[in-house]
Amino acid sequence: MTDKKNIMEYETVALDDNETSVVIIDQTLLPGRTQLIHLKTAEEIWDAIYLLKVRGAPAIGVAAAFGIYILAKGIDTQDYAAFYKELVKQKEYLNSSRPTAVNLSWALNRMEEVCRTNEKLPVALIKEKLREEAIAIKEEDIWVCKKIGEYGLDLVKPGDGILTHCNAGQLATSKYGTATAPIYLGQERGYNFHVFADETRPLLQGARLTAYELQSSGVDVTLICDNMSAAVMRNGWINAVFVGCDRVAANGDVANKIGTSVVAAVAKRYNIPFYVCAPTSTIDRNTKTGDDIHIEQRPAEEVTEMWYKERLTPEGVKVFNPAFDVTDHELITAIVTEYGIARAPFAQSLQEIFEKSREMKNKNK
Template sequence: MKELIARSLKYQQGVVSVLDQYLLPHQEVWHECRTVAEMAELILTLKVRGAPLIGLAATLLVAYLAEQGADKAALAQAIDELEATRPTAVNLMHCMGKLRGALQATDFASQVVATAEMLFEEDIALCERMANLGAELVKQGDNILTHCNTGALATAGIGTALGVIHQAHAAGKDIHVWVDETRPLLQGGRLTAYELACWDIPYTLICDNMAASLMAAGKVDKIFVGADRIAANGDFANKVGTYNLAVLAKHHNIPFYVVAPVTTLDVVCPNGKAIPIEERNPLEVTGVSGSFGSCQWAPQNAKVFNPAFDVTPAELVMGWVLDTGVYDQHAVAQGALLHVS
């Protein structure tokens, strides 16, 4: 396999390596990964995160195993095990489906490798197209609110929603970004703030529950978020807290956009009610841990509900920014997402 290098994932000198996003922004630690168990652990503990990146990291690991001489049965098992790690993010299923197709070839090992290279490079191109299309929606001086992390850390390319922000800034639109901290795991506070600082894009970090007052004060012009799965009718799952923003945006008449590649579309899924929602470890809510240390603030036996995602209904979305174009309410209601390719 040729060398493939992104901000937080790379295949170099015959080794798959991932940047530990759990330790950012204070430590940049890379993990070499050679087994399915190692990659599964990295994904489950959010050292590897971001819907597109999860799919690509799993893909590179399978391609690495193919290069090491794993037989067809072993590769099929690896695909199944990796696909099961995160049930909501459809990008992972998309990538694993492509690899299953490659396994049907006589020269399956070389086809798996070629497929991995294609998916990696495709993601870079998809991100570029989304960013350029979305940046056209941004006006000079816009104050943009975003949630979770959707930048280069979460993809092979420049990102999804944060990629739009990057391109708007690069075009000289003098924007400012409100960054939701994104509880309980603080992907906004740790990762989005980190990326915006690296890109010299002006931003202000806020607690998630400050968004409503900002909107009421007229300090938010647009909202751009990412997605982990978009259903055929336009409903979409994203990091928990996104639905809150969509409801608030509707009330305050603020344009609300979701930005995602076609690999995030699940046209077999009819609507948001059919999207499986992953529930994570209660310890993520009863306290916090990371490169900064750990702390538990809740009672030891506190009962916790910790869904990783929520579902935003299509009726709350002004536009779906895909790499194939920007789709409005009318287009999506007419089934446009079913025909995107």
């Protein structure tokens, strides 16, 4: 399905009306074409995540949750042991699609936990509980992003210049985005931010997605190439940097789209605060430091051929194409979560964030 609505009017990830497929925007076609695709099989869901048709850590988590629910509906058995065995098989397959974004395994583990803790129920009721959990994951994502936006907005003032890298916007989440949430809330309240969006090579998520959705929302946005960040900072045009992330280590090191660490280092040079917007679901306390984060390696063709009419580089040239890099916690001013803002020492402040999270969840039970 192709449509001409404003891109912000679409849901990034949804169930179709009959709940037989996961509906996503094929983000590889943006901004030139807006096409909704329906994912029904495990292979289609896996491919959509791996090929970046759906991308951004929170959106990947939501897509995986909906996906495992759709696949669970198709498991034709009333025997719990057989059902659970097949569910875990499908879960592990989907989890292999992308290794760095922790939200993928986080969402799938939540879905498996629902199955495991309801083993006494009939399989039909377990499937209904999986549906409820998948919807809850999406609704929580919207709440989380808005809370991150509120906390992030307290870190800036009207008229500020903001730099962002990659796409941590609505297209990467269910709504608002993470790094863009303060921008969208500020836009609603007349803050009149001036946003600079890094192009974000080699997949150009900043150029194709962030610039597109910000412009579609009426935000004053200027696109720059990745190697221009120092120039705009030196000119005094940037008051803060907001980025998203795919995984936060226990010590505050962060894995985000390749090039993020360069922006952080340059921001440090010009004394500009560097803020990471991270739902607590992206914080992996089992990962001690950034050195322990597995960095996904992407196909060479993304550098040599994609987005170009003709091949850009000579045949046979070697290519190093990591999808992410690690930003050292010493370069990070603060990590903005839905439960507050963590600052150095991050091992302590992130632990306090989790304690607050646990208290809030227990209070709401």
